[in-house]
Amino acid sequence: MSTTRQPKGNGREAGRKPSRDEIEQATQLVDQAEQLIAEVLEPGQWPEADTVGRFMSEGRLERTLALYLQAIRLDPLEPAYPWNLASTLSRLGLNDLAFALIAQAIHVGEQTGQEEWTGAGEHFALAETALDAGHEDMAVVAIARATEIDSASQVQAQARRLLNEIGASGSGKRPAVALATRLSRIDD
Numbered sequence: 001m002s003t004t005r006q007p008k009g010n011g012r013e014a015g016r017k018p019s020r021d022e023i024e025q026a027t028q029l030v031d032q033a034e035q036l037i038a039e040v041l042e043p044g045q046w047p048e049a050d051t052v053g054r055f056m057s058e059g060r061l062e063r064t065l066a067l068y069l070q071a072i073r074l075d076p077l078e079p080a081y082p083w084n085l086a087s088t089l090s091r092l093g094l095n096d097l098a099f100a101l102i103a104q105a106i107h108v109g110e111q112t113g114q115e116e117w118t119g120a121g122e123h124f125a126l127a128e129t130a131l132d133a134g135h136e137d138m139a140v141v142a143i144a145r146a147t148e149i150d151s152a153s154q155v156q157a158q159a160r161r162l163l164n165e166i167g168a169s170g171s172g173k174r175p176a177v178a179l180a181t182r183l184s185r186i187d188d
Contacts, residue, residue, distance in 0.1 A: 005079035016079045023078075026070075026075035026078065029067045029068070029074070031068070033067035036060050040055045040072060047092070052092050056092070061092070061147075064088065070090050077111075077122070078106060079104075079105040079109045079112070079114055079117040080105070082104040082105040084099040086097075086098040086102045095129060095132040095133035098177045105117055105122075119149060120150035120152075120158075124143070124158055124162065127140075128162070131162070131165065143159045147159045
C-alpha cells in the first residue's frame with residue numbers, strides 16, 4: 001500500500017539546528033520581505049482590492065514568498081517566519097497558503113517547545129484561516145485542539161461561536177457531529 005508519509009531521517013531539514021550565520025541570513029531575508037510588504041500594505045490593515053492587485057502585479061508576492069521561504073529553509077526552528085508570512089498571505093486572500101503556514105508555525109512551536117506558538121489562540125487562528133480557505137473539517141479539528149489545550153469559559157465560548165459560524169455556512173448540521181459521523185464510518 002502506498003503512503004505519503006516519509007520515514008524519519010529522510011533528509012528533511014525541519015529538525016536541524018541552524019547555525020548562527022543561517023539565523024542571521026534568515027533575519028536579513030525576512031527584513032527584506034517585510035520591507036517589500038510595507039511599501040504597499042499598511043500594517044494591521046486589510047487592503048483594498050486595488051492594493052492587493054498592485055502588490056500581486058508588481059511581482060512583490062513572488063519576491064516575498066522567495067525571501068520568506070529561503071528564511072524558513074535557513075532557520076526551520078523559527079515559528080515566527082511561517083506565521084508572519086501567513087498573516088500577509090491571509091490579508092492578500094491567499095487563505096490556503098496561509099492555513100498551511102499557520103499549521104507549520106504551530107508544528108514548529110510544538111516541536112521546539114515554544115508554547116507561545118501552540119496555545120488555544122493560535123489554534124483558533126488556524127481554525128479561522130481554515131474557514132477562510134473553505135476547509136471546515138480542518139477548522140473543526142483546530143477548534144477541538146484549542147478546547148483541549150484550554151478549557152476556560154472564554155475558550156469554550158470562542159469554540160461555540162466558530163462552530164456556530166461553520167454550521168450556519170454549511171448544511172445546517174452541527175459540524176463536529178457531522179465530522180464525527182464521517183469518521184465513525186471508517187470503523188464500519
